Amino acid sequence: xEKVLTDFVKALRNSNVRVSPAETIDAVSVxxxxxxxxxxxxxxxxxxxxxxxxxxxxxxxxxxxxxxxDEIKQQVSVDMDxxxxxxxxxxxxxxxxxxxxxxxxxxxxxxxxxxxxxxEIRYFTQRSVFTRRILEKMGVGKLEDELMQLGSSRxxxxxxxxxxxxxxxxxxxxxxxxxxxxxxxxxxxxxSGEQLREQIFKSMNMAQIDRSYLNEVHSLVRKxxxxxxxxxxxxxxxxxxxxxxxxxxxxxxWVNQGILFNLSWxxxxxxxxxxxxxxxxxxxxxAYARFMLMFLFSLTxxxxxLRGFVFSSNLGEVTNDFKDAKLDEAIEKALQKHGxxxxxxxxxxxxxxxxCLDEIDNKTTVVILGDARNNFGPEKAHLxxxxxERSKQVFWLNPEGxxxxxxxxxxxxxxxxxxxxxxxxxxxxxxxxxxSTLLKTAI
Amino acid sequence: MTDGPKKIIKDITKGFAKHGYICSEQIATAVFxxxxxxxxxxxxxxxxxxKTELANTAALYxxxxxxxxxxxxxxxxxxxxxxxRYGKQLLYTQILKEQMxxxxxxxxxxxxxxxxxxxxxxxxxxxDFLETRPLLEALTSEKxxxxxxxxxxxxxxxxxxxxxxxxxxxxxxxxxxxxxxADIKPxxxxxxxxxxxxxxxxxxxxxxxxxxxxxxxxxxxIVQARVPEISESMQIQLVNFVQGxxxxxxxxxxxxxxxxxxxKTVILLNSEELDAKLAEDxxxxxxxxxxxxxxxxxxxPALVSSAxxxxxxxxxx
Numbered sequence: 138x139e140k141v142l143t144d145f146v147k148a149l150r151n152s153n154v155r156v157s158p159a160e161t162i163d164a165v166s167v168x169x170x171x172x173x174x175x176x177x178x179x180x181x182x183x184x185x186x187x188x189x190x191x192x193x194x195x196x197x198x199x200x201x202x203x204x205x206x207d208e209i210k211q212q213v214s215v216d217m218d219x220x221x222x223x224x225x226x227x228x229x230x231x232x233x234x235x236x237x238x239x240x241x242x243x244x245x246x247x248x249x250x251x252x253x254x255x256x257e258i259r260y261f262t263q264r265s266v267f268t269r270r271i272l273e274k275m276g277v278g279k280l281e282d283e284l285m286q287l288g289s290s291r292x293x294x295x296x297x298x299x300x301x302x303x304x305x306x307x308x309x310x311x312x313x314x315x316x317x318x319x320x321x322x323x324x325x326x327x328x329s330g331e332q333l334r335e336q337i338f339k340s341m342n343m344a345q346i347d348r349s350y351l352n353e354v355h356s357l358v359r360k361x362x363x364x365x366x367x368x369x370x371x372x373x374x375x376x377x378x379x380x381x382x383x384x385x386x387x388x389x390x391w392v393n394q395g396i397l398f399n400l401s402w403x404x405x406x407x408x409x410x411x412x413x414x415x416x417x418x419x420x421x422x423x424a425y426a427r428f429m430l431m432f433l434f435s436l437t438x439x440x441x442x443l444r445g446f447v448f449s450s451n452l453g454e455v456t457n458d459f460k461d462a463k464l465d466e467a468i469e470k471a472l473q474k475h476g477x478x479x480x481x482x483x484x485x486x487x488x489x490x491x492x493c494l495d496e497i498d499n500k501t502t503v504v505i506l507g508d509a510r511n512n513f514g515p516e517k518a519h520l521x522x523x524x525x526e527r528s529k530q531v532f533w534l535n536p537e538g539x540x541x542x543x544x545x546x547x548x549x550x551x552x553x554x555x556x557x558x559x560x561x562x563x564x565x566x567x568x569x570x571x572x573s574t575l576l577k578t579a580i
Numbered sequence: 581m582t583d584g585p586k587k588i589i590k591d592i593t594k595g596f597a598k599h600g601y602i603c604s605e606q607i608a609t610a611v612f613x614x615x616x617x618x619x620x621x622x623x624x625x626x627x628x629x630x631k632t633e634l635a636n637t638a639a640l641y642x643x644x645x646x647x648x649x650x651x652x653x654x655x656x657x658x659x660x661x662x663x664x665r666y667g668k669q670l671l672y673t674q675i676l677k678e679q680m681x682x683x684x685x686x687x688x689x690x691x692x693x694x695x696x697x698x699x700x701x702x703x704x705x706x707x708d709f710l711e712t713r714p715l716l717e718a719l720t721s722e723k724x725x726x727x728x729x730x731x732x733x734x735x736x737x738x739x740x741x742x743x744x745x746x747x748x749x750x751x752x753x754x755x756x757x758x759x760x761x762a763d764i765k766p767x768x769x770x771x772x773x774x775x776x777x778x779x780x781x782x783x784x785x786x787x788x789x790x791x792x793x794x795x796x797x798x799x800x801x802i803v804q805a806r807v808p809e810i811s812e813s814m815q816i817q818l819v820n821f822v823q824g825x826x827x828x829x830x831x832x833x834x835x836x837x838x839x840x841x842x843x844k845t846v847i848l849l850n851s852e853e854l855d856a857k858l859a860e861d862x863x864x865x866x867x868x869x870x871x872x873x874x875x876x877x878x879x880x881p882a883l884v885s886s887a888x889x890x891x892x893x894x895x896x897x
Binding site: 178 | 589605606613616
């Protein structure tokens with residue numbers, strides 16, 4: 138019986154419920170005392186032992202219902218009594234098809250599937266292979282031969298009842314096995330292809346991710362952002378604890394003849410980091426800006442003062458849009474309002490400087506995302522210098538590969554001279570790295 | 581095992597009901613498993629659905645001591661596990677000084693003095709000077725105990741790590757004394773309001789029970805058990821009204837404890853029938869935010885009419 142349980146655990150893991158081996162052992166011992174008889178009780182029990190968040194509970198319920206659904210599809214079949222010539226068939230499978238009950242048939246499908254190692258099924262393209270394999274294990278080959286013989290031996294054109302029935306049963310069987318494989322795939326396979334897809338998305342160039350996948354990528358980005366947020370909020374907390382300020386302690390305790398009686402603690406680090414993000418949303422890099430903004434605004438937990446600006450020629454602030462509206466809507470709105478058009482970095486920098494140069498101080502990090510393709514306009518690099526001098530650091534993220542910098546109308550070197558650091562940022566993996574560096578240095 | 585699990589679960593449901601706690605099958609199953617597997621239960625759910633009460637009732641039901649540890653930021657081992665009685669220890673060293681004279685009398689040379697000192701029994705760090713705090717107390721309790729660790733999410737992450745040893749092995753290591761193990765394993769109940777995500781390590785060691793808002797039937801039973809004076813029609817109307825409110829988009833949804841408070845208020849006011857005026861006057865018992873009250877005020881007529889309507893149609897049971 139433990140096998141059923143471990144299979145179930147595997148199915149759970151597939152539907153993204155994280156179950157540890159220790160929990161599986163717990164589950165085994167609970168099931169020992171509860172038994173398999175009462176399905177509702179079993180469900181309640183396992184739900185307590187195996188799923189550990191409300192979200193996981195939902196997934197658990199769905200998975201449990203799928204896994205333990207024992208309904209066998211009732212299929213229409215000809216009444217067996219009418220067939221007098223059952224004894225004429227040789228192959229085991231044919232006998233089973235004609236005589237056996239539905240339950241027995243299901244059992245033999247399951248046995249054959251076991252032999253065919255159905256549990257190893259991973260991708261949906263493997264379904265037909267496994268269906269074929271199971272049918273072979275069940276001895277379909279022999280049955281087909283027999284049908285051939287029956288077909289060739291008949292004198293008149295009409296196939297006999299027996300042959301007709303066998304053919305029907307065979308079609309039924311095929312359907313049934315393929316249903317079975319489908320069901321098993323849902324349980325054991327990487328159904329949504331999620332792991333595979335995540336990997337691909339992470340290393341794929343962001344501009345090439347199709348819009349229809351935005352939702353998936355979005356949840357991926359959120360997952361990554363949450364990870365980063367967790368990491369950095371912990372660090373931030375440690376700042377709060379304070380440290381023994383030895384100098385001050387000695388100074389204060391001079392009155393006690395130098396005996397360190399009253400301890401003084403270093404003040405909490407009162408740090409109000411500000412991050413200003415300027416995104417180029419012109420046609421060439423709009424897609425990257427989308428992910429950048431997505432990432433950063435998923436981090437509001439850790440970064441309290443974040444302001445976002447987007448530009449193609451003129452610069453506009455989008456912070457409030459992101460605070461109020463949903464992320465998707467805000468991004469769409471920003472892209473619509475400011476996107477497209479030809480890029481003018483000079484104008485954008487001028488706007489930025491006139492808009493908020495006064496607010497930039499030595500705790501501010503300025504992040505610029507863009508390909509630095511300026512359409513041969515004035516680049517106004519001196520503005521970058523002003524920003525650099527006033528701020529704590531300036532990061533430039535360029536989605537283009539390094540080999541393309543400074544080709545054509547790109548003026549990357551002119552700007553990068555005034556950046557603390559320049560990153561290449563073409564896929565989500567790189568983006569994560571950049572944001573991690575950003576959080577490390579900015580707060 | 582003499583009784584089947586189903587029977588035990590039924591007994592638990594009944595026993596809890598006797599102490600005024602109406603629990604769903606899910607909850608009863610969780611309690612059964614916790615006592616069967618001797619594992620801690622982590623209970624999550626919105627505030628006011630009876631998480632803490634569950635532990636209290638379990639203590640009554642199992643006839644064990646109830647030991648409660650309220651978590652808060654900055655809670656550390658000296659408040660949760662044990663502490664040395666510093667004052668007594670100081671006095672002890674005073675006595676020791678006098679005793680020392682006798683012990684060392686006549687000793688020649690440093691080596692001999694040291695040898696004698698080594699032979700001298702030292703109880704500076706011993707049970708006598710140990711002040712137990714809730715967690716250690718729960719382990720050493722003779723009757724066995726129900727240990728409630730309330731609102732774990734409020735404590736720091738370091739404290740969570742501290743809990744791991746206790747929850748999985750039911751033991752505490754005191755560096756000076758060694759490992760203290762529980763004779764009778766306590767039933768541990770942890771509650772969390774999810775103000776922060778509990779670490780995976782802790783979750784893995786616990787059974788997990790999520791208590792949602794109850795459905796209308798269960799809530800009626802709860803109100804009946806807690807406020808038995810209330811008339812049946814009134815009780816149905818109140819519960820329907822509250823269930824209606826939970827459908828709205830509010831900052832804080834009213835929980836069971838609020839429903840019970842409201843029922844008590846209505847009894848105090850001697851009202852027989854739920855109407856718009858009564859609902860409006862007593863809304864602040866149910867809702868704790870001004871914004872919410874304003875949202876609900878607009879909906880009162882509709883809520884009241886649907887609450888009274890459904891109660892006419894069907895009666896309890």
